[in-house]
Amino acid sequence: MRKSYVRIPVYTGDVSGFASALYELGGMLVIHDPSGCNSTYNTHDEVRWYDKESLIFISGLNDIDAITGNDDKLINDTVSAAKRLNPRFIALANSPIPYLNGTDFEGICRIIENRTGLPCFYVKTNAMHDYTVGASGAYLAFAKKFLKAGPDPDRGNIEAKASGANGKQLKRVNIIGVTPLDYTSTTIDVSGRYDVISNWSYGTDFDSIMRSPEADLNIVMSSCGLAVAKYMEKTFGIPYQTGNSYLELPRGKSRNYIVGEPVTSGIIARKIKLEYGMDFNIVATTEITDGLLSEVDDACHGEDMIKEKIADGVRIIADPLYRVIAPPTAEFIELPHFALSGRLYLKRIPNLFNLEEYYHES
Amino acid sequence: MNDVHGAVLSQSAAVADCRFPKPFDNGLEFNAPVHGTWNIVHIGYEIPGAHQIYICADNCMRGVVMTAAEMGELARFSGVVLEEDDMVFAGRIEQTTIEGVSDVLRSLDSLPPAAIIFPVCAHKFMGCDMEYVYRCLEERFPKVKFVRAFMDPIMQKRGTSPDVRLRRAMLDIIDEQPVNPLAVNVAGCDVSMAEDNDIRKLLADSGCIVREMCCCSSFEDYMNMGQGRLNICCYPAGVPGVKNFSGRFGRDYIWLPFVFDYGKTQTGLELLAAKLGKSFAEDKEAMKNDVESAFAAAEKVIMDTEIALDYTAVARPLSLGRFLIEHRFNLTKIYLDVIDTDEEEDFRWLQANAPGLVISSTVDISGRVLRRDNAGCLAIGQKAAWFEGTAHFVNIVEGGGLYGYSGMIRFAGLMEEALLEEKDTRDIVPRKGLGCASLI
Numbered sequence: 001m002r003k004s005y006v007r008i009p010v011y012t013g014d015v016s017g018f019a020s021a022l023y024e025l026g027g028m029l030v031i032h033d034p035s036g037c038n039s040t041y042n043t044h045d046e047v048r049w050y051d052k053e054s055l056i057f058i059s060g061l062n063d064i065d066a067i068t069g070n071d072d073k074l075i076n077d078t079v080s081a082a083k084r085l086n087p088r089f090i091a092l093a094n095s096p097i098p099y100l101n102g103t104d105f106e107g108i109c110r111i112i113e114n115r116t117g118l119p120c121f122y123v124k125t126n127a128m129h130d131y132t133v134g135a136s137g138a139y140l141a142f143a144k145k146f147l148k149a150g151p152d153p154d155r156g157n158i159e160a161k162a163s164g165a166n167g168k169q170l171k172r173v174n175i176i177g178v179t180p181l182d183y184t185s186t187t188i189d190v191s192g193r194y195d196v197i198s199n200w201s202y203g204t205d206f207d208s209i210m211r212s213p214e215a216d217l218n219i220v221m222s223s224c225g226l227a228v229a230k231y232m233e234k235t236f237g238i239p240y241q242t243g244n245s246y247l248e249l250p251r252g253k254s255r256n257y258i259v260g261e262p263v264t265s266g267i268i269a270r271k272i273k274l275e276y277g278m279d280f281n282i283v284a285t286t287e288i289t290d291g292l293l294s295e296v297d298d299a300c301h302g303e304d305m306i307k308e309k310i311a312d313g314v315r316i317i318a319d320p321l322y323r324v325i326a327p328p329t330a331e332f333i334e335l336p337h338f339a340l341s342g343r344l345y346l347k348r349i350p351n352l353f354n355l356e357e358y359y360h361e362s
Numbered sequence: 363m364n365d366v367h368g369a370v371l372s373q374s375a376a377v378a379d380c381r382f383p384k385p386f387d388n389g390l391e392f393n394a395p396v397h398g399t400w401n402i403v404h405i406g407y408e409i410p411g412a413h414q415i416y417i418c419a420d421n422c423m424r425g426v427v428m429t430a431a432e433m434g435e436l437a438r439f440s441g442v443v444l445e446e447d448d449m450v451f452a453g454r455i456e457q458t459t460i461e462g463v464s465d466v467l468r469s470l471d472s473l474p475p476a477a478i479i480f481p482v483c484a485h486k487f488m489g490c491d492m493e494y495v496y497r498c499l500e501e502r503f504p505k506v507k508f509v510r511a512f513m514d515p516i517m518q519k520r521g522t523s524p525d526v527r528l529r530r531a532m533l534d535i536i537d538e539q540p541v542n543p544l545a546v547n548v549a550g551c552d553v554s555m556a557e558d559n560d561i562r563k564l565l566a567d568s569g570c571i572v573r574e575m576c577c578c579s580s581f582e583d584y585m586n587m588g589q590g591r592l593n594i595c596c597y598p599a600g601v602p603g604v605k606n607f608s609g610r611f612g613r614d615y616i617w618l619p620f621v622f623d624y625g626k627t628q629t630g631l632e633l634l635a636a637k638l639g640k641s642f643a644e645d646k647e648a649m650k651n652d653v654e655s656a657f658a659a660a661e662k663v664i665m666d667t668e669i670a671l672d673y674t675a676v677a678r679p680l681s682l683g684r685f686l687i688e689h690r691f692n693l694t695k696i697y698l699d700v701i702d703t704d705e706e707e708d709f710r711w712l713q714a715n716a717p718g719l720v721i722s723s724t725v726d727i728s729g730r731v732l733r734r735d736n737a738g739c740l741a742i743g744q745k746a747a748w749f750e751g752t753a754h755f756v757n758i759v760e761g762g763g764l765y766g767y768s769g770m771i772r773f774a775g776l777m778e779e780a781l782l783e784e785k786d787t788r789d790i791v792p793r794k795g796l797g798c799a800s801l802i
Binding site: 007010034050085095343 | 458
């Protein structure tokens with residue numbers, strides 16, 4: 001049955017994706033939820049919680065407030081908290097019961113904005129999707145709320161750009177879709193090729209993100225970043241590139257599979273193709289896949305579908321928790337993914353910005 | 363209290379100014395990265411061989427499935443995800459629940475003796491007919507005992523919390539058996555009795571066959587709790603379940619919380635002895651003196667070190683707080699969010715005798731930004747350790763299996779040890795379910 005997960009866990013959910021994406025941007029994030037969302041997020045889906053402050057809270061919704069549609073409690077509590085903590089902005093996320101009730105979050109945001117004078121926006125989550133949907137929605141809502149197409153005296157002005165080691169002017173880029181859910185490192189190795197304007201959004205801050213419209217190019221490092229890259233292309237005319245342009249390198253049909261998030265998988269598949277001449281096909285197991293797969297790749301959701309797809313696998317690169325549904329005859333190459341196995345293999349997750357480390361250890 | 367930005371923020375109050383039983387208003391809630399307490403997944407695994415099945419949205423599933431994964435117990439855990447269509451079409455949520463659970467059970471290598479089913483808040487709000495669901499499941503799988511649990515945190519503040527309900531549901535599957543006059547159950551708590559626990563000693567001296575719900579050796583052993591002549595509960599969250607279990611078969615029941623009070627401890631042990639058909643012959647003055655000696659020794663080491671304690675360490679934090687103050691320890695703060703009504707007497711005593719003692723919330727939003735730099739503090743409990751930022755803490759939950767005079771003596775030793783030896787707070791407190799396997 002598509003909805004049953006007998007042996008493997010689900011991916012990090014959309015609410016956690018929302019929180020992870022906005023973690024370092026100075027806002028106050030409120031998840032309208034009874035309990036559990038915050039604990040789940042900070043325990044299993046967030047490596048920064050113990051050491052790095054971020055204003056992420058739940059509303060503590062109870063049954064009576066849900067039944068009677070008492071939105072005033074959420075509004076009053078949020079306004080009160082904002083006055084105490086003085087965040088840069090407020091973002092709200094949804095969970096199953098307010099979703100079921102049809103809570104008017106857009107209206108609630110307007111009231112909160114009026115009462116606090118702070119920007120407030122809603123990210124459409126309902127806890128029924130994976131993290132890519134939540135993070136993607138968070139980036140897009142943030143961009144729509146804050147990014148402005150101001151005058152850009154530098155775009156096209158080669159003199160204003162930073163220079164690389166060979167004196168060549170560097171392209172200004174935004175790195176988009178980098179959260180600890182997909183990446184363990186904030187060390188972005190762009191080998192002197194780019195001038196990184198902003199990093200969405202690990203090891204970053206609000207001010208650098210606000211400079212994003214200055215960039216010449218957006219590099220989408222996970223499916224979480226695709227929607228906002230498309231938005232910036234449409235709004236500011238900034239083109240985007242997907243990962244290491246893995247889709248531009250043809251890969252043949254193969255029984256070698258990389259299972260996981262499509263962009264990170266694609267980056268690895270391209271690297272392997274270039275280094276070893278081997279074809280690996282992507283089995284994309286997270287939700288956002290449109291425009292991120294080639295004709296040899298597949299989107300698979302749910303345990304049964306994934307199991308069926310990789311049943312003929314010869315080599316499988318995947319999180320260790322997939323081993324139980326992989327064919328025993330396949331060569332299984334472990335690639336722990338925080339958004340699936342959480343803290344279990346945290347110390348073994350390679351730095352995807354430096355794939356050589358991974359190859360040498362494998 | 364100051365936050366890292368220098369503003370005055372904290373939701374703390376002197377005990378003299380606190381309301382009873384809820385000292386603080388509800389608002390937005392913070393969750394500290396401290397997870398040593400047991401959740402419903404840990405508790406469910408107390409039934410040997412049982413398979414847990416959660417029917418919920420992705421994000422809700424994530425917390426429980428990863429709890430199981432970190433315990434190395436994914437083989438006894440499955441989920442059925444709820445999606446938008448389950449919230450829209452009449453009858454769909456029942457269908458998804460029935461077919462999803464059936465699919466899980468059919469996919470296992472062998473049927474488990476028991477399946478713990480966790481529907482969620484959405485089932486309640488959709489008016490899901492769970493009786494119909496269980497009728498269908500029991501018809502399809504007559505050999506499986508279905509434990510009727512719930513993961514409905516929306517009831518956390520006003521009704522029966524999920525862990526209390528689970529403890530009861532886990533006992534509901536036990537069938538009545540002929541009474542074994544030697545059989546005694548200790549149920550409703552998650553931490554096994556310490557070796558020198560006074561209850562354990564008394565039961566052993568009486569020749570009892572003791573079954574602890576949290577550590578039965580097999581499913582059969584678990585079901586043999588139906589033979590018990592007496593049920594003992596030591597933890598508040600277990601009381602409704604153990605009471606109900608005892609009432610179903612007309613078996614005797616006793617509530618013996620770990621308190622730091624000589625009178626109540628003595629009364630509890632005498633009552634237990636009476637139920638076992640004995641008299642409690644120990645010299646209570648001698649035992650009291652042993653406790654006093656233990657705390658006097660601890661005091662010589664701890665001296666005027668600042669002490670903070672939290673509600674996760676012991677079920678009766680105010681009883682402990684009162685005892686420490688009566689024994690001249692420098693207790694300055696108690697972390698809790700609600701006061702057990704059974705602790706009103708201790709609360710009033712603290713108001714009268716230690717009015718400046720600070721009561722501090724663990725869920726208030728200020729917890730996110732407070733300074734945590736009280737490294738010299740001796741904490742009792744993981745939350746107190748994290749909030750104070752100390753490596754010196756007594757690392758127990760739910761009373762740590764302690765009880766009675768021996769429990770108090772052991773506790774004094776734990777305080778002394780905590781002061782003398784640093785612990786790795788960063789490594790310890792984010793781990794879930796203290797005492798459970800942790801693969802991280």
